[in-house]
Amino acid sequence: MMFRVTAAEVRVRVRAGARREELRPTGDGRIVAQVTAPAREGRANQALCRLVAKQLRIAPSSVVIVRGAHSRDKLIRVEGIDQAAVDAALGTSHDDHPRAR
Numbered sequence: 001m002m003f004r005v006t007a008a009e010v011r012v013r014v015r016a017g018a019r020r021e022e023l024r025p026t027g028d029g030r031i032v033a034q035v036t037a038p039a040r041e042g043r044a045n046q047a048l049c050r051l052v053a054k055q056l057r058i059a060p061s062s063v064v065i066v067r068g069a070h071s072r073d074k075l076i077r078v079e080g081i082d083q084a085a086v087d088a089a090l091g092t093s094h095d096d097h098p099r100a101r
Helices: 043-056 083-090
Strands: 007-015 022-025 028-036 063-067 073-079
Touching: 007 043, 007 083, 022 043, 028 043, 043 063, 043 073, 043 083
Parallel strands: 007 028
Antiparallel strands: 007 073, 022 028, 063 073
16 A cells, blocks of 8 residues: 655745744745744744644644755745645745745
8 A cells, every 4th residue: 555645845934033923925935934933043943833833733743844944045844735735824826836946
């Protein structure tokens, strides 16, 4: 028996140390994420994963930073949910997801 693993990817620009936490889609298929956690010791990355998971109503462990752990620009992978569902929940365009480039 073969199982198919579903995953989606989203490009994110993170602003750490913000006053409030927010996810905002941009016109180019990217998300701007504001997190209150500082960009120290991986705290902003953890806050990003929690914020995305909360928006998608999934476990934070299902959100993984694939590229850019030490950068403002990141590529995150969301396990267990398809690209269309992620795009709908986050307000990104399905045509602009990272695999299309």
